[in-house]
Amino acid sequence: MSHLRTPPSGGAHGIDGAAHRGALACEAPTVAVLACGADVAYPSSHQQLFAAIRTRGVLVSESPLGAHPTRPRFLVRNRLIAALSRGTVIVEAAVRSGALNTAGHAVALNRHLAAVPGPVTSEASIGCHRLIRQGRATCVTGPEEVIELMGTMGVDLAPEPRGPVLPRDSLDPDSRRVVEAMPTRIGVGPATIAVAAGVDLDTAISCLGGLAAAGYVERVSRGWRLRPDRPAGG
Known part of the structure; x- marks a missing residue:
């Protein structure tokens, strides 16, 4: 499975679910790293999503079958999400966010770390802005820039943004x-x-x-x- 076409994520609501669905919609495999047993659907509303991932991807867990999620397990599994890819993209992160925990693991593992900026008034983007300001994450604004950062050097270059030709x-x-x-x-x-x-x-x-x-x-x-x-x- 290509590292660039196989996004690993946590299977949670929001951005995690969007990452998995986006891969499946493109007929690409995806990896869901769970904080519970691989036979437990958490969140329960993602039961159909997990079933789809089983057919075209893989569910990964360090917990035994039947184990239910706990806060420590969420934090521990984040290191697997960081380790399974060339890099991590933080799309949104508040001041206290599990995504920042994943970002820390990515840096510790010498993986690429990117962050998407948001409005300066958005509490959900404070963590992203802090990572960029500290120089720990590269600012990315689209998939082309993510591919350039994590792809083949000199090959996967993002086009320079240009205004309309007048x-x-x-x-x-x-x-x-x-x-x-x-x-x-x-x-x-x-x-x-x-x-x-x-x-x-x-x-x-x-x-x-x-x-x-x-x-x-x-x-x-x-x-x-x-x-x-x-x-x-x-």
């Missing part, structure tokens, strides 16, 4: 400076535009002709201005 991005540097210096309501003369754009007068006049032909600017009674029907950033 029509004016294709303009040459002088034309872009001129169009960004143009007024939107009143017309001004080429000399005023040249000063605002930081180009010489001949360059401003040359750019205005090209921008007018491309539909960026228009000539009015008092000079030049942006066309009012031109979308923002267009």
